[in-house]
Amino acid sequence: MDYVIEMLNIRKEFPGIVANDNITVQLKKGEIHALLGENGAGKSTLMNVLFGLYQPEKGEIRVNGEKVEISNPNIANDLGIGMVHQHFMLVEPFTVTQNIILGNEPKTKTGKINIKKAEKEIQELSDRYGLSVDPSAKISDISVGMQQRVEILKTLYRGAEVLIFDEPTAVLTPQEITELIEIMRSLIKEGKSIILITHKLKEIMEVCDRCTVIRKGKGIGTVEVEETNVDELASLMVGREVSFKTDKKEATPTENVLKVKDLYVRDSRKVDLVKGLDLDIRAGEIVGIAGIDGNGQTELIEAITGLRKSHSGSIQLNNKDITNLSPRKVTESGVGHIPQDRHKYGLVLDYPIGENIVLQTYYQKPYSKATVLNYKEIYDKAEELIEEYDVRTPSAQTLARALSGGNQQKAIIGREVDRSPDLLIAAQPTRGLDVGAIEFIHKKLIEERDKGKAVLLVSFELDEIMDVSDRIAVMFDGKIVAYVKPEETNEQELGLLMAGSQLNKAGGSQ
Amino acid sequence: MTSNNKFLSLLIPVISVILGLIAGAIIMLFSGYNPIDGYLALWRGAFGDAFTIGETIRRITPLILTGLAVAFAFRTGLFNIGAEGQVIVGWLAAVWVGLAVDAPMIIHLPLAVLAGGIAGGIWGFVPGLLKAKIGVHEVIVTIMMNYIALFITNEIIRSVLTDHATKTDRIPETASLSSEWLQTLTFYSRLHYGILIALFAAAVMWFLIQRTTIGYELKAVGFNQHASKYAGMNVSKNIILSMVIAGGFAGLAGAMEGLGTYGNISVMSGFTNLGFDGIAVALLGANNAFGVVLAAILFGVLKEGAGEMPTGAGVPTELVDIIIALIIFFVASSYIIRWVILRFKKEGK
Amino acid sequence: ACGGGADDEDTNDEGSTGNDATNEEEAEDFSAAMVTDVGGVDDKSFNQSAWEGLNAWGEEHGLSQGNGFDYAQSDDVSDYIPNLNRLIRDDYNLIFGIGFELQESIEEVAKQNSDKHFALVDDVVEVPNAVSILFKEHQGSFLAGVAAAQKTTTNKLGFVGGVDSPLINKFEVGFIAGAKSVNPDIEVDVQYAESFADSSKGKMIASDMYNDGVDIIYHASGATGNGVFNEARDLKNSDPDRDIWVIGVDRDQYEEGEIGDHNVTLTSMVKRVDVAVQDVTNLAMNGDFPGGETLEFGLEDNAIDIATTNEDAMNQEIIDSVNEWEEKILNGDVDIPKTHDELDTFLESL
């Protein structure tokens, strides 16, 4: 059989946990092979083993039928294996070219790096696969989607025949995902083989040939994608039935909770990113903001939550002006915020989970009295939320850093929801999470709505927006350009609106 | 698992000290000294009689405080190399109040001690403010503030506190930490009540950091400024507060010298080194209050004991610096010691 | 003989407490020790000189280190008290504190141990069982100024001080007075480094002064002076014909000035701490301990001296002039100022 890569009976342990337990994956030449599993199932670990970052305790790896030892990434590179990591491995202050050639620099006779030559080569590679990357741009100046292409170029530059993509689409906008899929197809056309890790079953159905499922570190089996469907994949992965369409009753919105009027917000370079935005949210409804990344969503949320000063306009909560109040004041007025970047904003990773649970309330009774903390109250609350939100952690004393992304997210959601805010802002709440966790979080958001709270959901996942929202506000170029009802629209129409097209039920395209 | 960890955390410093002493012994052997004589002299120098014990405690006192000054800032993610300057201004301020104010002891002494703390706090405020508002790296500013403290203090002693003399008068009894009783108890060592203040300060730091919302905020800011801002904390305020409190501890160390050990202040031709030693003490004590106290004790004992080594055994006192440095290395490299211990344990099973 | 100020009557009165202590012992049982300041016993300066004095005394009486005399080294100002106490516990009869930094420590310890004798070099202690040993640095500095005034070709001199303090001011003032006594038109550029250990500052100051036309620098700045010598040697090296001089302090700094076949050390203001230490120890041993007194050692005791090691530089003319002024000083014809105020009156009287 012509397998390019075979990982046979791989076992990898970490202190106290078996991340991979006897897993087998075989990759055929020219195929896109999906790797599917819940958060923490062991997918990344398995791929890191293949890439030489980890050494397996047991098992065997074969490349083109030959048994190999991959003790470091150099060997993987030499064997033609390249990896696009879940967290990008890019040096931010460096240029695209510098990142790509790092470790394989072309040199002039004098020992100087031959940047010109490298840039030309990269331009050629980029053109060949339709990546349209600017070789001289700085990583910190380009979008996440671009950064991912740089990662792809990195592997191609090293002559990779096999590419591993670890959750490449989790951080991309729908447009970027479509483009990535195109890129993967062109890679296959050029004779490469791909292993793709993703939580999005639709993507698997769309591009993959076969799919290997892992559950809790164990290999469940490999299926031909043509012979399966989304529901079967989901239940293989979770070990039970999963419902995708979130059940919810009709919304019964009441009085107005959030009223944003003619808001202007500037970014750090003093450019207006929110430009005269109006937005209303009522109690008992979920408003989803659909939009392409970079149209001012982040700045809007930061302005509402007090993390960023707005430049003009007003924000009212329950008819009280909260414009430019400090984050603390905003929180106290009744706003909860599940931040987009959970590592940067959501958690103090070096604090125990317990102490993260009171991140905004530590100074209030009963968690402290006259500035003295009451650890018993804090940890009682933490235990309660850990139980209620099914946060999987050895204990409340465990550092937040040690938890998996999904569990970190559940802890944040528990914390924010538990304060019972009048307005709950959820930014990308399910990014990178497996279907089980997504289902759970969606249920929680809807529960809040049913309790009569207002929910503002920002997501780049149109599915999520369509499923969860009662009303969709389409954001483009710093403004809400349209309101639509999820049951009255479809992805194509939303896509066009998000791209700035004026068309609506009202009229034709521009 | 955790109790195991706690045990290791205690075991590692002990092993480090033993390794450091063994290394010191080897060096003595190689340079032709008798290590046993050397260490006996060290012991006599630190614990030989009531006098040396008194002096050892006296030496430990300011080290605890400068250790706290560095450790406290560290907990907020700041590196305070400025304890040295904060000690100097604290010393100056304490003596100044000691000399200028005329009041009964119950008012005078606390006032003078407080003045030292406040002066140190002000010296910490500047780098704190610049860090918080402009993002200027605190390491450079604190280094520069050390020199500024030294020169300004000398000038004030010469031009304000005295008429161009090198040292001020002694502070009156009402502002003095020293005590006849403690001195008689220890054959006229300079042991003074400052040790109580130092230990109390350590308890305050522990309580502040571990038990209060202030500590909770300071640590959070040290770990992650973004999340702290998200949580509604005032990041700038916390950075400044941390440097002010840290400076306050160092200022108190200066007050201990001014009100306790020396009873005055002299023109200094160089740094006191209390602040720089404080860095080592803080790090050796893992930046936690209890650890700082232990590290200061170790440091003080070794340094005080070292004085006896040249006369007692002919060994240069610098040997003790080498030993302390090695101990710090061993503690810092605890990763490897931990690894070795765990290895042994596994094999033992 | 002992210091000029030591009145014999006083010695007997005040020394009585001391006599009780020493009379019970044989002279051979007498022991003496010293505590250095942070410079250390090998500072090539007054600590070392004091130690040499103690050694000479020991040799004179057939004693050896640790057996009749010894020293304790201070690495830190906080070491003074423990060191003094260590020596007290070791039962030395006479204990010296070397350097003004030990003033308070000696005072304190002497009060607590009235059965022992103490001596402090370079400052005054007012305790009956301690003697203060001072030097007339202003005399030596005056003569250094005389020599410099004779030697200079630019009529510009420099003075580099360690830390601005009454003690170092004495050097500065004496030097200026000496120079101007010879030639009132001479300018003296004065700078303090505010440190006794900052060679780079010493070098920068010297570089600036020599650049401004100063040709002789007198330094009283400890290791900061290393930088002064370094700069002078460098200038001499690149232009051996240029007249560049340094005047050393405390001991003969001839060696510091060596550069190839030349030597930039014009002379040094030498403080014979050894002479004073030996003197005082003998007094104490013989039961004449001048407790409570201040002994001022000067030219008359051979405890202050102007080095003439550099014979090429210190020509006969200069030596004659120095001797002439020395004569005047010993005769009491000049009253050398010790402070800035005294200097002002002195200069007006010129």
Added chain:
Amino acid sequence: MIDALQSIIPTVLFYSAPLILTALGGVFSERSGVVNIGLEGLMVMGAFVGIVFSLTFEDVFGSMTPWLAILAAAIVGGIFSVIHAVASVSFNANQVVSGVAINMLALGIGVYLTKQWYGKGQTDMVDGFFRTDIPILSEIPLIGPIFFERIYATSYVAIILAFIAWYILYKTSFGLRLRAVGEHPMAADTNGINVYKMRYVAVIISGVLGGLGGSVFALTIVSNFSHSTIVGQGFMALAAVIFGKWHPLGAMGAALFFGLAQSLSIVGSGIPLLQDIPQVFLLIAPYVLTILALAGVIGRADAPRANGVPYIKGSR
């Protein structure tokens, strides 16, 4: 004016050269992600070796001695810094702690051995370096006398090394890799770069340059070794690293700035206008100026992202 420059600039150069050299060492180490507060100790080691070598071999090598002495100091500095590398790269020690230990250890060893070998706390004087005119360049009118007359060759060695360091860090693959390791070690690792090796090399380079800086200081300024030879210069070099934003030329600029500020404070006391200002203001001027420059012009300086973080393979 020219006169003033001719007196100030050579002063600035000799004062700054040791700081430049040592700061360059700091730049290499910190660019690779290893905080180096042990620069002071590395300078002490360099000064010690430079002086001891000169004392021992002055008779053998004659006028070549100082050059060989700084070479020896550089080598020993490099070897000595391996301790810091082992602790902070291999044993994941807290790098600040390890640096503090380096400082204490160097001074302890230096003075201990001085006492062992010479029986006293300070060595005798050595000849060291002397100023020279730089051939040809010193002939250039105007510029020549200011920059190239009566200059320590070591000052130009320092400046040239700063440019070489810049070239190495920003133009060669070694530099690219070194900086990558300091920004994102895991990215470098996945690109097949040996993070540990790079960090070892960088720390050793900092030892070499620190040793060089210390020995140049001792041989151009102090002429002997004692516990007070190096007092704070290493910390000033560290300040120069940060002031210069971890850039070799920036660090050089910062070191020159320190030298200029010091020089002005000394020259200033001779300027009639400034003569009435109490001396203390001139004394603190260099330090106040530095703070003002930082607060007003330089502002925020971001360290290499992975600076101070031990790299543990496979950790998240």
